[in-house]
Amino acid sequence: MRYFLIVLILLGVMMSLSAESIYDFTMKNIDGEDVKLDAYEGKLVMIVNTASKCGFTGQFEGLQKLYQEYEEKGLVILGFPANNFMKQEPGNSEEIKNFCTLNYGVTFPMFEKISVKGKKIHPLYEYLTSKETNPEFAGKISWNFNKFLVSKDGVIINRFKTATTPNDEKVVNAIEKALE
16 A cells, blocks of 8 residues: 555656646546636646645635636636645535635636645646746745646746735736736
């Protein structure tokens, strides 16, 4: 069993390092359906690791506002629940979906819970945080609500720390510049 886990982890790392962009990944959405991220090619993509029991959970409101304001101009926000930080996302997909919808009116795409750090890091987050695939904005995920901004052609163009709120001037300016 341990050998099998090691093989799976190595395959995930190799897969993430061979990916040329986020478009090379297929993820499970919050309803368990496969979504090829190339469906978002040509859009400005913000990828966020989320949690429903975090001091920063209120950022869902700001993310939803950003999505509503810029969706028609080409922005999509992709939420990836993660339970990596003090177990602040204990729910299953249905609970997470209900929480986000009822409390924050979230309509942007949400995905199944994944690991965003450590030995079980999902290949997408290995890609986002690796020096080899993202030399400018690499580094471990520090907490919930880290935000990556990916250009319309799949290049990571910015990263915002947890404390940087979705309505922060730096975030809004980066979005507007990328949408020009």
